[in-house]
Amino acid sequence: MNTPTSQITGLFNHPIAFKSLMDEIPLGVTVLDTKRRIILLNRSMEGLTGFVQQDVEGIPCQCVLRCNICIESCPAQTLREETDTKCMEGNIINRDRQKIPVRITFSPIRNTGGTTIGFMEVVEDIRFIKELDAKMGQAFGFGHLIGASPQMEKIFRVLPVIAQSDSSVLITGETGAGKDFVAEAIHQASPRVRDPFIKVNCGALPETLLESELFGHQKGAFTGAFENKPGRFRLAHNGTLYLTEIGDLPLSLQVKLLTFLDDKVVHPLGSTKGFHVNVRVIAATHRNLEKMVHEDRFREDLLFRLNVVRLHLPPLRSRGDDVRLLLDHFLNTFITEFKKPIKGFSAKALRILLDYAYPGNVRELRNIVEYAINVCQEDLIQWKHLPSYVTDVRTREEREREKSEEQLVAFPAHIEAKTAKEPGAEERAGDLDVDWATVEKRMIMEAMIKAKGRRSKAAALLGWGRSTLWRKMKQYGLAL
Amino acid sequence: MAKKVLIALHGNEVAPRFDLATEVLIASLAPDGTVQEDKILVLPRASAEKLCHMILTEDVGVVICGGIEDEYFQYLTWKRVKVLDSVMGPFETALERFREGSLQEGAILFDRARKGQDGD
The missing domain is CATH 3.30.450.20 (PAS domain)
Known part of the structure; x- marks a missing residue:
């Protein structure tokens, strides 16, 4: 034609x-x-x-x-x-x-x-994206998230389902646990993927600026408002708005956010008319919002509205073998990025890294690996290539363990077996200045508390007969 | 011996996708090309596997459809079923052309409107 x-x-x-x-x-x-x-x-x-x-x-x-x-x-x-x-x-x-x-x-x-x-x-x-997705799926992950632990597998299973809905999501978890990645992964897997993903840190801006940043302002609304500003909500139209550190959102703005979640209408500062926006809200915080509600620092009704779908990211220390998986993952990533001929971790370095508690979670682990790869000039990452705060913690822990072990030797064998298992055993072991009578008195009191006042149970806990316990209680003035 | 022809349907047209067809026309053609018998079957759901099974159980010799995945095309060809795919247009025209012996793979049977002459 x-x-x-x-x-x-x-x-x-x-x-x-x-x-x-x-x-x-x-x-x-x-x-x-x-x-x-x-x-x-x-x-x-x-x-x-x-x-x-x-x-x-x-x-x-x-x-x-x-x-x-x-x-x-x-x-x-x-x-x-x-x-x-x-x-x-x-x-x-x-x-x-x-x-x-x-x-x-x-x-x-x-x-x-x-x-x-x-x-x-x-x-x-x-096709390429689908193949990549399949590969990433095989590598125990979802989006940028990696993990093979049961807790993470549970999250990976629900994420695609959550992504397909338009419900508000509240992500909680410690700092560095991957809240931002989860929010992004939800957006990437959602039908809103072609539209904007706008991130706002509620804790980063002062209250007045934050209101204008989120909801926009009209020209002349306040001194310095020379132009109309659409605000993040309107910029995220048809997409996703990610409010990180929602726990730091001032109370006055919490009310405004609450109104938006109800009406889906944004009222810019100084404007008489509202704008309807279609935005999915994902909020995240490392704070305990329930506790904040109790302390009147966070609105309960806002929590209920945000808490439609709740995702809690477990801290890295409770994710078991994920530490090893993440160590290998970041090692491979940085080796490629920095073009270093490093083959892996030495046995000692690996033991230190696996024993470390990672209070900063995955972010901290990533930084530790990045530091080690930068410093390392050998084939294997040795313990000396690790940041000093990682190895120092280890040595401090080792010292404490050795010290407590030494002290436990001083206790009679049957007491040692009991005290090592009981709570507060480390504290007791650390008290070198106290005499045996004081230790025994404290042991009796702890056993009685544990047995809720029942002498026969307390005696069993201490490995004594009832009459021995009675005699000793009388001796220390503990009998009623 | 009568030859059976199956046309995957989408409304009054040849179905654009074999695997998404929910209706089929099965026509028995005499050696001279006249239609001895025809029936339209409504399938419970679209499925390429079910359709292939039906083609074999109904002893169909020729399949006329739009797009078909290579896997099913190869399977039917291996089972000695002739597949005329990428056919676009009304199914009646497709059957007519087939009876005349002029239907080929990729045939476009629509009366096409020229660009800008769609009456809107």
Whole structure:
């Protein structure tokens, strides 16, 4: 079919050919008329589908693209005025009978009067992404998160499900546990992936600035407001707004956030009208919000609204073998990045790293590995290449252990066995100045507390007979 | 001996995807090309495996469809079923062309409107 070459005028001094412009786009683009028949296929789309434009002009799009989405529910029929564009993942079968996973962005084309005169479909081949996803899945992870522990596996199982919904999410966990990565992974796996992911640190800005930052302001609303500012909520329209350190959000703004979560309407500072925004809110904090509610520092109603889906990230020290997995992961990452011929950790360095408590969680572990790789000039990372605070903790712990072991030798054998198991045993072992009578008196009192006042049980705990316990209690003035 | 033809359907047209077809036309053609019997079957759900099974149990000799995955194309060909794929257009026209012996893979059977003449 011979059609005149479409041109774009007004953009440059001379008209340009529309098809040649489209051909330069590295994604498959097709332009459809209002009845969803092909008007144009760019070069990438021809490559993807295996059809050339001349052959398929005027043919319904679903016969050419052969996408499952077009056949099951055509996006043009479900396109709403206010949303404008739709982004979906599906698959196509091309002329070579290959099934290709694709991401399709479908949008209407409007004339200057606002009337829909056609549609544009942008098709992205996501085979590579899917393969990568599969590989990452095999590597015990989700997005940038890595872990093989049961706690993390549980999180990986629920994350894709959470991502597909629009519910508010509250992520809790210690600093460095990976809250930001979880928020990003949820956005990446959600249908909002093509739209913005906006992060706001509620603890980073003073109250007045934060309000303007989040909700925007109108020109002239306050001194220095020279221009209209849309605010983060409006910038995140159709996407995700990630509020980190939500526990640090001032009470006055908590009310405003609460109103937004109810109405989905943003009222910029100094503005008389509100703006409807479609935003998914993900909040995160390392603080105990329930405790803050109890102390009147966080609104209970806001907590209820945010706490629709709660994700708690476990601290690294309770994630068992994940420490080794993460050590190897970051080692490989930094070896590649810094181009160092390091093969791994020495046995002693590994033992120190596995024994360390990581109060800063994964972030701290990552920094330790990065430091060690920078410092190390050998094949293996030795203990001397580790930051001193890691090895110092170890030696301090070792010293304490040795000291307590030495002291336990001084106790009679049967007492030693008991005290080592009992809470407070380390404290007792550390008291070198006290005499035996004081230790025995304290032991009796602890056993009585533990046995809730029952003498027979306390005697059993101490490994004594009831009469011995009675006699000793009388001796120390503990008998009633 | 009558030859059986199966056309995967999507409304009044040849289904753009074999694996997503929920209706099929099975026509028995006499050696001279006349239709001896035809029936439209509605499938409980779209499934390429179920369709392949039906093709073999119904002893179909020719399948006419739009896009088909290579795996199913190879399987049917191996089972001596001729597959005419990438056919686009009304199923009646496709059957007519097949009876005449002029239907080929990739045939476009739509009456196409010229660009900008869609009446909108």
